[in-house]
Amino acid sequence: MEAIRWIIKRTRQKLMDHQYPINHTLAGRYKIEKVLQNGSYGIIYLCWDLDTSQRCVVKQMRKSKKKENVDNYRQETIILEMLDHPGIPKLKETFIYEGNQLFSMEFIEGKNVEDTLFDTKQKYSEKECLVIVQKLTAIICYIHEKGVYHGDIRIPNVLMHGDKLHLIDFGLAHNLHTDSHAKEHQEQLAQDDFFDIGDFLLFLLYSSYEGDTKRKKPWTEELTLHPKTTHILKRLLQIVQPYQQCEAILEDIEEAIILLS
Ligand SMILES: Nc1ncnc2c1ncn2[C@@H]1O[C@H](COP(=O)(O)OP(=O)(O)OP(=O)(O)O)[C@@H](O)[C@H]1O
Numbered sequence: 314m315e316a317i318r319w320i321i322k323r324t325r326q327k328l329m330d331h332q333y334p335i336n337h338t339l340a341g342r343y344k345i346e347k348v349l350q351n352g353s354y355g356i357i358y359l360c361w362d363l364d365t366s367q368r369c370v371v372k373q374m375r376k377s378k379k380k381e382n383v384d385n386y387r388q389e390t391i392i393l394e395m396l397d398h399p400g401i402p403k404l405k406e407t408f409i410y411e412g413n414q415l416f417s418m419e420f421i422e423g424k425n426v427e428d429t430l431f432d433t434k435q436k437y438s439e440k441e442c443l444v445i446v447q448k449l450t451a452i453i454c455y456i457h458e459k460g461v462y463h464g465d466i467r468i469p470n471v472l473m474h475g476d477k478l479h480l481i482d483f484g485l486a487h488n489l490h491t492d493s494h495a496k497e498h499q500e501q502l503a504q505d506d507f508f509d510i511g512d513f514l515l516f517l518l519y520s521s522y523e524g525d526t527k528r529k530k531p532w533t534e535e536l537t538l539h540p541k542t543t544h545i546l547k548r549l550l551q552i553v554q555p556y557q558q559c560e561a562i563l564e565d566i567e568e569a570i571i572l573l574s
């Protein structure tokens with residue numbers, strides 16, 4: 314019975330979620346160069362924008378997941394349109410093509426941090442980790458000031474290229490201007506983003522850890538860090554007095570970088 318249900322689900326998805334081929338032009342404007350991701354929520358294409366002669370990224374919502382995703386999709390486009398920061402891709406337009414809901418945005422050069430850490434096996438010193446997290450935190454401070462909480466700050470959602478860092482994927486973000494639930498839980502949403510910054514920092518710090526992670530000791534025992542970095546992590550991860558203001562995180566990171574210099 315389970316197997317039949319699974320086959321029906323897959324067939325329905327295949328029929329409904331049409332993935333367009335390379336060189337196909339979407340809406341007479343976006344020529345597909347590559348499929349970047351065929352994920353659970355949408356299909357992401359790298360395209361050539363024929364109107365502006367620029368690379369761009371187009372996200373196509375899965376029709377089979379329309380019920381679950383329509384709100385996230387709408388939120389993501391509203392939020393991208395609202396935000397104006399060099400570390401966040403800019404929305405180009407939303408459009409419908411052959412009954413599919415899509416939107417286009419600025420293409421960001423770079424690799425996501427998950428691929429950088431696990432495929433390229435890049436290692437970062439403690440100071441380098443803090444410099445990276447300082448850039449990420451500055452973006453978070455900006456979006457919080459605009460009433461937006463990302464809700465999904467994770468290594469695959471951060472792109473890096475040289476010394477530039479971008480935060481992407483606002484599919485699970487909350488917007489105080491349009492979401493009354495977000496207003497009620499504003500503090501919690503901020504704390505969740507701060508916790509995720511802490512988790513992100515740990516991923517970076519573990520890149521130069523040489524020991525055996527299988528022994529599953531806590532990070533406080535495995536990593537040898539400057540006391541200031543440990544303190545920042547403990548506050549971000551809410552082990553000790555959590556941060557209330559994003560700017561306080563930035564100040565502490567700045568101080569830690571100076572101490573490590
Ligand atoms: N504007 C962009 N510029 C460059 N690459 C991008 C851009 N947006 C997304 N990508 C690439 O596509 C990947 C997935 O994008 P995103 O995180 O927005 O999708 P998602 O909502 O997580 O999709 P899924 O539900 O399939 O996980 C990113 O890790 C990145 O490599």
Ligand SMILES: [Mg+2]
Pocket residue numbers: 469470482
């Ligand atoms: Mg993502």
